[in-house]
Amino acid sequence: MIYRSLFPRDFLSELERLQSEIRQNLDFSPSIRGISRGGFPAINVGSTPKSVEIYAFAPGVDPASIDVQLEKGVLTVAGERRSVLPPPEAKATAHIDERFSGRFRRVVTLPDDIDANSVAARYRDGVLHISIQRRAAAEPRRITVQ
Structure with missing residues (x-):
């Protein structure tokens, strides 16, 4: 306890x-x-044969304040979550403040076979979902033996 x-x-x-x-x-x-x-937002990164999937868990963040950039195989998610505490001039006291507020930045190095031109990002219910397609040439293919 x-x-x-x-x-x-x-x-x-x-x-x-x-x-x-x-x-x-x-x-x-x-x-x-x-x-x-220890980072905010918490992220999950996974892959399928056709794409790389990134989920960033950022409840309470305004989607307009999120900046997603992909450059040279490095994905950067940055933004800001505003504080919900009363302003200092209100003379209120916060006894417990465990919610993260402020600027954040997460960086993920991606595999070499991604297609930087086919990226989709959606924010819904506090979760940012970024899907990056792999290049068609990188997909495994079966070769028949004669």
């Missing part, structure tokens, strides 16, 4: 929060494709 106080006077709660933040910043699993956690 995680104990969290709404008021910062609780020393143990503050210590737990700090420990959690340190753990999140240090606990990552590097791989050949980069760091696997």
